Amino acid sequence: MGKLFGTDGVRGVANSELSPELAFKLGRAGAHILARGGTNTRMVIGKDTRISGDMLEAALAAGICSAGIDVLMLGVMPTPAIAYLTRELKAAAGVVISASHNPVDDNGIKFFSSSGYKLPDEIEADIEALVMDDCDGVPLPIGKGVGRSYRVHDAVERYVGFARGTVETDLSGLKIVVDCANGAAYQVAPRVFSELGAEVTPIYNHPDGININDGCGSTHPEALMEAVISTGADLGLAHDGDADRVLAVDANGRLVDGDQIMVICARHLKEKGLLAKNTVVVTVMSNLGLHLALRDSGIQVVETKVGDRYVLEELLCTGARFGGEQSGHIISLDHNTTGDGIITALQLLSVLRESGQPLDKLAAQMEKLPQLLVNKPVSDKNRVMNSPVLAKAIKEFELAMGGKGRILVRPSGTEPLVRIMAEGKDMRQLEDIVYRLANIIQEL
Numbered sequence: 001m002g003k004l005f006g007t008d009g010v011r012g013v014a015n016s017e018l019s020p021e022l023a024f025k026l027g028r029a030g031a032h033i034l035a036r037g038g039t040n041t042r043m044v045i046g047k048d049t050r051i052s053g054d055m056l057e058a059a060l061a062a063g064i065c066s067a068g069i070d071v072l073m074l075g076v077m078p079t080p081a082i083a084y085l086t087r088e089l090k091a092a093a094g095v096v097i098s099a100s101h102n103p104v105d106d107n108g109i110k111f112f113s114s115s116g117y118k119l120p121d122e123i124e125a126d127i128e129a130l131v132m133d134d135c136d137g138v139p140l141p142i143g144k145g146v147g148r149s150y151r152v153h154d155a156v157e158r159y160v161g162f163a164r165g166t167v168e169t170d171l172s173g174l175k176i177v178v179d180c181a182n183g184a185a186y187q188v189a190p191r192v193f194s195e196l197g198a199e200v201t202p203i204y205n206h207p208d209g210i211n212i213n214d215g216c217g218s219t220h221p222e223a224l225m226e227a228v229i230s231t232g233a234d235l236g237l238a239h240d241g242d243a244d245r246v247l248a249v250d251a252n253g254r255l256v257d258g259d260q261i262m263v264i265c266a267r268h269l270k271e272k273g274l275l276a277k278n279t280v281v282v283t284v285m286s287n288l289g290l291h292l293a294l295r296d297s298g299i300q301v302v303e304t305k306v307g308d309r310y311v312l313e314e315l316l317c318t319g320a321r322f323g324g325e326q327s328g329h330i331i332s333l334d335h336n337t338t339g340d341g342i343i344t345a346l347q348l349l350s351v352l353r354e355s356g357q358p359l360d361k362l363a364a365q366m367e368k369l370p371q372l373l374v375n376k377p378v379s380d381k382n383r384v385m386n387s388p389v390l391a392k393a394i395k396e397f398e399l400a401m402g403g404k405g406r407i408l409v410r411p412s413g414t415e416p417l418v419r420i421m422a423e424g425k426d427m428r429q430l431e432d433i434v435y436r437l438a439n440i441i442q443e444l
Helices: 020-035 053-066 079-088 121-132 155-164 188-195 222-231 258-271 288-296 308-318 341-355 359-363 381-385 388-400 427-443
Strands: 009-013 042-047 070-076 093-097 106-113 149-151 175-179 199-203 235-239 246-250 279-283 300-304 322-324 330-332 371-377 405-411 417-424
Touching: 020 042, 020 053, 020 093, 020 106, 020 121, 042 053, 042 079, 053 070, 053 093, 053 106, 070 079, 079 093, 079 106, 079 155, 079 341, 106 121, 155 188, 155 341, 175 188, 175 222, 188 199, 188 235, 188 341, 199 222, 222 235, 222 246, 235 341, 246 258, 246 341, 246 359, 258 279, 258 288, 258 322, 258 330, 258 341, 258 359, 279 308, 288 300, 300 308, 308 322, 308 330, 330 341, 341 359, 371 427, 381 405, 381 417, 388 405, 388 427, 405 427, 417 427
Parallel strands: 042 070, 042 093, 070 149, 175 199, 175 235, 279 300, 279 322
Antiparallel strands: 009 106, 093 106, 235 246, 322 330, 371 417, 405 417
C-alpha cells in the first residue's frame, strides 16, 4: 500500500491526519480518475454518524464538483448500502466516509468503482499519485462546467427494499435485539427486520456524533448479550459503525462469531446446492474449528491474508461466492459486492427459519478451539514485524506447542497496533505465549 491508502482506504484522525484539505484533494483526484471521459458524470457519497463526517463530506463534495462531476449525497448509510446505491444510481463511483469499527476520533475515505467493488491497488495508486502531486493536471472547469450537489432523499427506502429482496423469509414470531453501534445501521437495520415480521428491540440506535462504537456494537457485544437474556429474545445481532459486519448472540447470551456464522451459512448453502465452487474463502485468523467443521462437510477452505479486500480478491479469482472474516465481515457475492452485515444477518435468519433450529444448536456445528488475541500498541509496525528477535521467539513457541496449535503475529492494516494471536487446546499455554510475545514487542 502507499503512503495514503491502507487496506481499507485512507484512514486517520479527522481534522488532523485526515484533514478537509486532504479530503478535497481526494475528491478532485478520485473524480478525475474514476469519472473522466465516461458517460456517468456523477458520484455518490455516504457516511457514518461520526461528528467529523459533515466536515469531510463537504470537503470531498467540493473537490468532486471542482473537477466537473456532480455529487449525489446519500447521507448516513451503511457502507454496503453505498456500494449497492453506486450501482443502482448508475454512478461513476461511490465514496464512503467512515472508519468502521474505529473510535470516533478516526475517520476514513474509501472509493467504490461503478460496479460497487472496492478499487484495485493500481487505481488507488493512481489517485494517490495525483493527490501527492497536488492534483496537477486535473481540469478546473468554470461556469456550467462546475459540478452540482444533490440530496438522494429515498436512499434508505431503496436499500431497505434491496436487502429485503435477498431473502424469502417471514420473520414473524422471532424476537431480535439489534445493536446498531450508534452508527450507520441505526435507521436501516431495525426497519429491515421489522418489515419482515420480527419483533425488534433496537439498542444503541441514538447516535449523537460522538458515541459511535462507544462500548457497543460488534466490538463490544457485552451489552447485547445482557439485553438478549433480559428481554427473552431468540437472538441478538451486533453491527459495527458502518454496518459491514455482524456478530450474533444466541438465546443464552453466548456470542456467535463470524467463523460460526460462515459455517452455518456455508453448510446450508451446500445442502441446497448453492455453494459456488464448493468453497469458502477465509483469512488466516479464522479458528481451526471452522476448518474442521467445513472439511467434515466436504467443503473446501481457501485462506488469505487478513483483510476483506484479500477475501474479495480470492473470491473473484477462484469463482467462489462466499467468504469472510472471524470479525463478522462476511461477503456473499450472490447478494452484494462487499461485506454486508444486514444481508449476512438475513441469510443467518433464513437458515434458522428453514432449519427450524435455534441459533445455539446451529452454532454447535463448529467446535471453537481456544484462541487468544491481544492488540499491542506500537510506534513502528515495520520495525516490530522485521525484528529477528520476534521471529525467533515465535518459532520457539510454535515448536513448544508440538504441532497442536499456531501463532500469528501481524500488523493492523488500519491502526498503530500489532495483533498477537495464539490458538491451541491449552488456554494457560496460550496466555503464557501471548504475554511473553507482548513483552518482547514492548521492548523492541
